[in-house]
Amino acid sequence: MTVKVFAPAKINLTLHVTGQREDGYHVLDSLVAFVDTGDQITASVAEDNSLTVTGPFADGVPTDGSNLVMQAARLAGLPMQIGLDKRLPPSSGMGGGSTDAAATLKAAARLGADPVTPERALALGADVPVCLRAKPMRMRGIGEDVHPVTLPALHMVLVNPRIAVSTPEVFKQLQVKDNDPMPVDLPQWPDGVAFADWLTTQRNDLQRPAITVVPEIAAVLTALALLPEVLIARMSGSGATCFALFEHRDAAARAAAQLSEGNPWWWVKSASTLPA
Known part of the structure; x- marks a missing residue:
């Protein structure tokens, strides 16, 4: 038997860095959503674990034990x-x-x-527990404290300038590490426009440090902010992918097509959030 599992992209809609522990781990308060674009895993039972990588970004992806996929297979205890x-x-x-x-x-x-x-799953990395749930979540601590949230449907354009960003290098550029968290109680957003309006009051504390490491991120954010019908543009995680929110899915699709035509060297996708 062979199974296929979709691996949706995780978007950090907010990312507040609220502290740093003695062991070096950063403490976060982040609102996370998952969208309908991503990778795919195909698996079947085998005598030993093995990994084959295909797709447009297969080049350079390791297939040995350094890949989190192989580490996850070992943790699961079933050779595949x-x-x-x-x-x-x-x-x-x-x-x-x-x-x-x-x-x-x-x-x-x-x-x-x-x-x-x-x-x-936390043994595999701070983001794996929230990715295992793959639904809108508020993620705090180092990733171990996750709680579901209710989000309206969000439609967006995702842009990556095809430059890999080192998360440790971005954190090195972060000057203040005890920033304010999000409000204790989050609002009930009636729609995506209300959510985007609220998002203007929140932050990604890694956006400015990431621009220091990869200046092209600033160009991406500017291009997104100038798109027709855009509500807000922000960076996801530690970059370099950025997102722009739109009220309607078709508006996001039109904007993605326009941006892709003008910047064919960028990775550009329109996407919508997955439901809870």
């Missing part, structure tokens, strides 16, 4: 022959490796392995 269709740019601030690992854990469970809990 795994295929990864890599469609998300690497090191792009969309949780690609983490969402691939989470999809691998789900594939193993469908093939008969004991499900891996989010608590155990």
